[in-house]
Amino acid sequence: MKNTLKATTLETKLPLLAVEHGCIISKDADITVAFEVALPELFTVTSQEYEAMHGAWCKAIKVLPHYSVVHKQDWFVSERYKPELQKDDLSFLDRSFERHFNERPYIAHKCYLFLTKTTKERARQQSNFSTLCRGRITPKELNHEMIVKFMESVEQFERIINDTGYIRLRHLSDDELVGTEKESGLIEKYMSLTMDDVTCLEDIDLDARQMRIGDKMLCLHTLSDTDDLPSKVSTDNRYERLSTDRSDCRLSFASPVGLLLPCNHIYNQYILIDDHDENLAKFEKTARNMNSLSRYSRSNAINKEWIDRYLNEAHSYGLTSVRCHINIMAWSDDAEELRRIKNDVGGQLATMGCMPRHNTIDCPTLFWSAMPGNEADFPAEESFYTFIEPAACFFTAETNYRSSLSPFGIKMVDRLTGKPIHLDISDEPMRRGVTTNRNKFILGPSGSGKSFFTNHLVRQYYEQNTHILLIDTGNSYEGLCNLIHNKTHGEDGVYYTYTEDSPISFNPFYTDDGVFDVEKKDSIKTLLLTLWKSEDDRVTKTESGELGSALSMFLEKMNKDKNIIPCFNSFYEFMRDEYRAEMAQRPIPIYKQDFDIDNFLTTLRQYYHGGRFDFLLNSKENIDLLNRRFVVFEVDSIKENKELFPIVTIIIMEAFINKMRRLKGIRKMIIVEEAWKALSTANMAEYLKYMFKTVRKYFGEAVVVTQEVDDIISSPIVKETIINNSDCKILLDQRKYMNRFDQIQELLGLTDKEKSQILSINMANNPNRLYKEVWIGLGGTQSAVYATEVSKEEYLCYTTEETEKIRVLEMAEKLGGDTEAAIKRIANE
Structure with a gap:
């Protein structure tokens, strides 16, 4: 019976002969070198950087020989x-984050570059000479x-592109091209139109009305004529x-x-690179013919004029x-x-000023030919003549946001797709x-979400074994602290706050291990x-020496006599007496x-038993903060108290410096959130100055969070210390300060590129998702805007x-103080 299907196998039509040493050899003796291309991230490139990348592509293409295809x-x-x-x-919150984004759609991007060397004859072939139309392909010799x-020109091409610093070319290996037993190669993926590691080849239907690969229906738009451009x-x-009117966001x-x-x-x-001189000679001849025929048709005269302009450009500018x-x-x-996609593609081409041609x-x-x-199988009639620069x-010139390779870090969200x-x-x-x-330095006006972002940051750092100490005003971290406290059964999540019924209380004379180092x-x-x-x-x-001697004697006595209760009262x-x-x-x-001990005892009498502040240094809980990984000091109610606040801030600093010095090889973080009154005192400013400069040596980081830049300017020591020693700057929505952002830009040393990124925050948020954007800049060289979702x-x-915090607290009370259960219950409701 006669075969009416006219079907054939892929093996008989496949134009590729072999893949060797990272090169693809075709049966027509064409050689192709394949690269994977790493492009800069979306919304992070300036106009000058786009120009530099474009210039590199043009230089690189010029080194390729005649009859090459890029x-x-x-x-x-x-x-x-x-x-x-x-x-x-x-953790509970990690798991809820992952579930929230389950099946979230996004667009994955991969970029490849293929450099092919072919012959003059092959470069001129039209679609009726495609390998698809041949009955049998006989391999030719190289x-x-x-x-x-x-290959020498390809190496030069690669070096020129990689030297830009913006684009990276990486040679694809043989296995990446043809695949292995476990993973599919790029050629196989292309024939299946999928990026999955394991693919299954499907039937290909080459119908004139619509091409299909398995169930996938293809829709093709081309720019193959100068009229379409x-x-x-x-x-x-x-x-x-x-x-905005003050900033530019650029895209390719x-x-x-x-x-x-x-x-x-x-x-x-x-x-497609032909012989340049031969092309120009051909155009000269065509122009003469058009000129001869210009009497018979005005279009010939117009075409002659266009050819002349093309030739003039080529000769004038080389x-x-x-x-x-x-x-x-x-x-x-x-x-x-597919019908919607067809319209979308046409619409996007129209925004570029092109004529959409389906x-x-x-x-x-x-x-x-795109395999x-x-x-080299590209049909010549589908191309138009131009120059390298416009082509x-x-x-x-940009790609999706990339994840860091480091195992440590935080989860943020891509601002375009929400991945x-x-x-x-x-x-x-x-x-x-x-x-x-x-x-880190975090700046954001009220309502911009800076405390929310900082919560997100410290929660993830804590879950990666970081010791965190927070100085807060406004109970921003109460919910997170309660959750950690319940989860760790009080081991972590220590929350210090001042109320009349339960005033803030410490015991600087207590340590878990009894060690009192220098x-x-x-x-x-x-x-x-x-x-x-x-x-x-x-x-x-003398005063400093005597007090130091007295302290050493007391600690020695306390070490010998275990009946002594370590606290300020005992000291x-x-x-x-003694x-x-x-x-x-x-x-x-x-x-x-020289040393007035009576004056000392009289002044400090108010901190001794029966005094006004006898609660402050005589805590009976005896919590050693050295081994507590999450500690919050809520100082809002005492920040105006000139007697209590300086003492509390020094105890907080002492607690962190103790962690910094004694916890070897463990990450530590101190966050000062809106506690600017503390920074106004000389003692605190000096502490911060010391800490910001030395914390990096102890695997630590200091973070300052504020609403107003003026807060920093008001303290010259802090201004120099914090900004000069914070290589990571994090800014939230600054549109309230748009008219005076130049001052912020100068103070923080931001570039115009970083300014444009910051002023674009929250400008085009997806209404179907609830999130706020945040700008993160690293060292003045790397920056991007991310979403906190x-x-x-x-x-x-x-x-x-x-209202939401009270609801969680009330629900937790009903459930026996279980904050996690309360959050789950309310979230399910």
Whole structure:
């Protein structure tokens, strides 16, 4: 019976012969070198950087020999986020975050570059000579000399592009091209139109009306004629949605058919290099013919004029004549969706100023020639003549946000698609030399979400074994602290706050292990001197020495006599009874003007049993903060108290410095949230100055969070210390300060590029998602805007809205103090 299907196998038609040493050899003796291209991240490139990348592409293309094909292929594939729920160490909030983003759709982007060397005859072939139309392909021999010269030019091409610092080319290996037993290669993936590691080849239907690969129906738009092109092209365009009258957000000229086209598609960009001199000679001849025929038709005269202009440009500016072709190959397995995609592609091409041309007839041959390694099969009639510079403007120049390679970091969200990304803003930047310290400065006006973001940050740092100490005003971290306290059964999540019924209380004389090293002794001595002397009083060497000796004697006695309760009361009684008596018996007398012990005891009487502040230094809970990983000091109610507040701040600093010195190889973090009154005192400012400069040596980081830049300017020590020693700057929505942002820019040393990114925050948020954006800058060289989007459970834990916080607290009370259960219950409701 006669076969009416006219079906054939892929093996008989496959134009590729072999893949060796990272090169694809075709049966027509064409050689192709394949690269994976790493592009800069979206919304992080300036106009000057786009110009530099464009210039590099043009220089690189010029080094290639005649009859080469440059084929840049960008894959944009719709995927869904797969949550990491299989991990054993996921916390309750981590798990809720992963569930929240489960199956979140996003566009994955991969970029490849194929450089092909072919022959003059092959370069002129039209679609009727495609390997698809041949019955049998007979392999031809390679020209060894041609290969050597071509590979040299490819190495030069690679070096020029990689030297830009913006784009990275990486050779694809043989296994990446043809695959292994476990994973599919790029050629196989292309034939299946999928980026999955394991693919299954499906039937290919090359119908003139519509091409199919399995269930996928293809839709092709081409730019293959000068009539389809815009009146002018550029390296980049202003992206209005994220631009203001004071700032510019730039995207590449081809971005509308790149990441901004949210569907499955491949964007193919071809530059075909012929013999430049031969091309110009051919145009000269055509121009003469047109001139001869101009009497018979006005169009001939016009065409002659256009050819003359092309030739004048080529000779005047030394431009290289090339052929170019652009196509967008989109697909879907749903006919209705394909119709929408067809309109979307046409619309995006129209925004570029192009004439959308839906091509059905040439779809099979263009699909076939876009196969990795088969670029020489490109049909010549589908290209138009231009120069390298305008042709390279059609290259896409940006990609999605990339996750950090470091295992440590936080989860943020891609601002365009809403896909979670892993971001390391502490360790990886230091390893790469982008930053020299881990300190952070967070600035955001009221309501911008800075406390919410800081909650998100410290929660994830805590769950990665960081010791965190917070100084807060406004109960912003109460929910998170309660959750940690319940989860760890009180081991962590210590919340210090001042109320009349339960005043804030410490015990600087207590440690879990009974160790009092030099730093601990010095910090207690500094505390005692602060309690005794006013800010204007000078501390003499004798006073400092005597107090140090008294403290050492007391600690030695306490070490021997276990009946002594370590607290300020015991130390006061020791000074009053034993040390004063010991001073009286010395052969060399101590005069009052040198060390007035009576004045010391009188001044500190108010902190002793029965005094006004006897609760402050005599805590009976005996909590050693050294081993508590999450500690919050809520100082809102005492920040105006001139007697209590300086003492509390010194105890807080002492607690962190003790951690800093004694916890070897463990990450530590101190966060000062809106506690600016503390910074106004000389003692606190000096503490901060010391800490910001030395914390990096102890695997630590200091973080300052504020609403107003003026708060920093008001303290010159802090201004210099914090800004100069914080390589990571985090800013939230600054549009309230848009008219005076120049002052903020100057103070923080921000570039115009960083200013544009910051002023674009929250300008084009997706109304279907609840999130706020945040700008993160590292070392003045790397910066981007990310979204802080969280699950319902995380939101209820971080929220600073009073009604929502009260609801969680009341529900927790009903459930026996279980904050986690309360959050789950409310989230489910």
